[in-house]
Amino acid sequence: MIEIEAITKVFGDYSAVDNVSLTVERGELAAIVGTSGSGKTTLMRMINRLVEPSAGTIRIDGRDNRELPDYELRRGIGYAIQGHGLFPHRSVAENIATVPKLLGWDRKRRDARVDELLDLFHLEPEAFRDRMPHELSGGQQQRIGVARALAAEPAVLLMDEPFGALDPIIRAKAQEDLLDIQKRFSTTVVLVTHDMDEAILLGHRIAVMHEGKLLQYAPPAEIIANPATDFVNELLGTGDKAFRMLSLETCEQLIEEGPANGAPVAATASLKDALAEALWSGREALPVERDGVVIGRVTREDLVRHARGPQPEGSAA
Numbered sequence: 001m002i003e004i005e006a007i008t009k010v011f012g013d014y015s016a017v018d019n020v021s022l023t024v025e026r027g028e029l030a031a032i033v034g035t036s037g038s039g040k041t042t043l044m045r046m047i048n049r050l051v052e053p054s055a056g057t058i059r060i061d062g063r064d065n066r067e068l069p070d071y072e073l074r075r076g077i078g079y080a081i082q083g084h085g086l087f088p089h090r091s092v093a094e095n096i097a098t099v100p101k102l103l104g105w106d107r108k109r110r111d112a113r114v115d116e117l118l119d120l121f122h123l124e125p126e127a128f129r130d131r132m133p134h135e136l137s138g139g140q141q142q143r144i145g146v147a148r149a150l151a152a153e154p155a156v157l158l159m160d161e162p163f164g165a166l167d168p169i170i171r172a173k174a175q176e177d178l179l180d181i182q183k184r185f186s187t188t189v190v191l192v193t194h195d196m197d198e199a200i201l202l203g204h205r206i207a208v209m210h211e212g213k214l215l216q217y218a219p220p221a222e223i224i225a226n227p228a229t230d231f232v233n234e235l236l237g238t239g240d241k242a243f244r245m246l247s248l249e250t251c252e253q254l255i256e257e258g259p260a261n262g263a264p265v266a267a268t269a270s271l272k273d274a275l276a277e278a279l280w281s282g283r284e285a286l287p288v289e290r291d292g293v294v295i296g297r298v299t300r301e302d303l304v305r306h307a308r309g310p311q312p313e314g315s316a317a
């Protein structure tokens, strides 16, 4: 658990982060979004003390983060940044094993961890462990960067635009991998991103920053339904809100009995993807399948109903 209490960072006479308080529960992922220069990175870097706060306190699992020497604190916190920051003259395995080595893990344990992480990120250990960073694609380098941050099984993982440079397909894969890993190890994650879709997909809670201030900190559905300020609303993109709402739920929630023709959608597909498919194929209802078996249907009408936000009082239902 990360408890940020009234934290401020002043550069000269400018407050890059201004009196921000928020708590990230253990095993949750908090996504920090906001415009460029709003203080996201500065806020995140105060957690592992790459930036020293001007005022306020940060506790990690109940301990003030100033209690430990900074190098020790940083060993216990995974950190992945855009552009990966791999050591260019070290192999993939050496890069991933950096912190485990500092922590004194023996060779066998380090090698096993390297192979486990390569497997998790769908990179064949035999083919990748001895490669140098320049022998990898940008997307592979980025995945190694995240694997390195996770190597010593940190309870806390900080990620600054870790998927920024990835193409949409690899990005989706990397996001899925992160969610799997985060659930599996109950890692507490703070993720800085420019991308509201990414924040909504990955965040249990989203922190919206603007000019150093925290405007809202709430679960995605709450942010979409009740943006705290006009700025938050603008950041969500008014035109996209219906689809953002649909992206939060899966077909599982809307399955009903009844006829439907054509190719099925997976029960785990988002309502957004199901509606897109219904519109694109001109169908009123889509069969829904789980493990290859059709278990019901979703209707276009129901999907459209779920895209609707809270209605003003007195308006027709």
Ligand SMILES: Nc1ncnc2c1ncn2[C@@H]1O[C@H](COP(=O)(O)OP(=O)(O)OP(=O)(O)O)[C@@H](O)[C@H]1O
Binding pocket: 011, 016, 034, 035, 036, 037, 038, 039, 040, 041, 042, 043
């Ligand atoms: N070391 C520093 N010295 C002076 N000003 C700084 C320093 N680091 C950051 N700033 C300023 O603090 C503000 C917040 O920067 P920060 O990097 O936290 O923003 P950000 O929201 O992460 O932006 P971006 O999305 O562009 O990365 C900016 O105005 C920046 O210029």
